Each structure stands twice: as structure tokens, then as C-alpha cells.
Amino acid sequence: MLSFSQNGVLRLHEGYASAPDRVLHAIVRFLNPRVPRVLRRLAEREFLAFPVQEYAPSRPRAERRERPRPGDVALVHRLETSHRLLNEQHFSGLLGPIPIRLSSRMRTRLGELAVDLKTGRPLEIGVSRRHLARHPWPEVEHTLLHEMVHQWQAESGHLADHGPMFREKAREVGVLAAAKRIVRGAATL
Secondary structure (H helix, E strand, O other): EEEEOOOOOEOHHHHHHHOOOOHHHHHHHOOOOOHHHHHHHHHHHHOOOOOHHHOOOOOOOOOOOOOOOOOOOHHHHHHHHHHHHHHHHHHHOOOOOEEEEOOOOOOOOOOEEEEEEOOOOOOOOOOOOOOHHHHHHHHHHHHHHHHHHHHHHHOOOOOOOOOHHHHHHHHOOOOOHHHHHEEEOOOEE
16 A cells, blocks of 8 residues: 655555545655654554545456475465464464465565455465574464464454554464564564
């Protein structure tokens, strides 16, 4: 929806070109570091609530899946087993099964939850190959549990973000809400 390129250029989803002034003002408030954090979070919710897909639907893209590597099946199986166990332990088994993929493209993140932009339904959990290769298994499970809290948010009909609801549930299940680790010189979640 909104990001900065490596050289600091702001990129916006083209659907924001049709946004009303209040949404554009919310983007400006969100980007202003002098605005208090609580007001920046409110601004973030306001511009994320704008239905950009209705004004500029995404073009269908060819699925760009990575080629499987030796050992992938075993790693994914281990992650899926951990997902089932953590689901029972922390969510009373209420989370649905979800595909887990390994990603070589994640250079600044340890994991991510992909959600359908229209429905908010969780699609898959991605885990960084670098994270799996460089860090002990308990840290990988911690990342998986972090993403499962996002999955819980999405399955509960809420925005999958790092707001107060996320922080409360993260504390409840024993996850650091701002789980950060240095990967290739960048702080990541």
C-alpha cells in the first residue's frame, strides 16, 4: 500500500490517486515523524481502510514460486508440526491450518503473514530461509508464533497489525511484540 524504496522514494498504491483529501492527509500525518505515535497509528488505520483495490484493482500476476530445495519438505513439515502444537498450546486449536512457505526473498524480515486484501483472510505464513539457516529452532518457533498472532487477528476479523490488540495477545502467548533481530544489518520483525 505504502512503502519507501531503498533511495527514499515514497511509493503509493495507485488506488490512492482516487482517495479523498482526508485519506491523503492521513498518509501525510502517518509519514510525519513529529506527529505523536498514537496519532500516526490512527492515521495509518484511516488510510489502510480506504478500498484502493476498488479504484485500481491489482493485475493478475504470474505466480512466482521459488524452486524447492533439498530439505524443504522436512523443514516445512517441521514448521507445520510446530504450528499445530503452538495452535493447541496457545490458541486452543482454534486457528485454521495454513500453508507455510520458505522464502529466500525475505532479506529484512524473519517471517510474514500474507492476507487477502479484499477479505482479510489469511493466505499463508512465510518464513525466511536465512532465519532458518542462521538462528536456533526456538527463535524460528518464536517467529512462527508471532505470525500466528497475526493469523489469529485476521481469522478474528481484525486488521493484522502491531497495534494494542496484537501486543496484548502477544504478551498472552509469550511473544515479544516487537521481536527484532539483526539480519544483514537491518532490524527486522
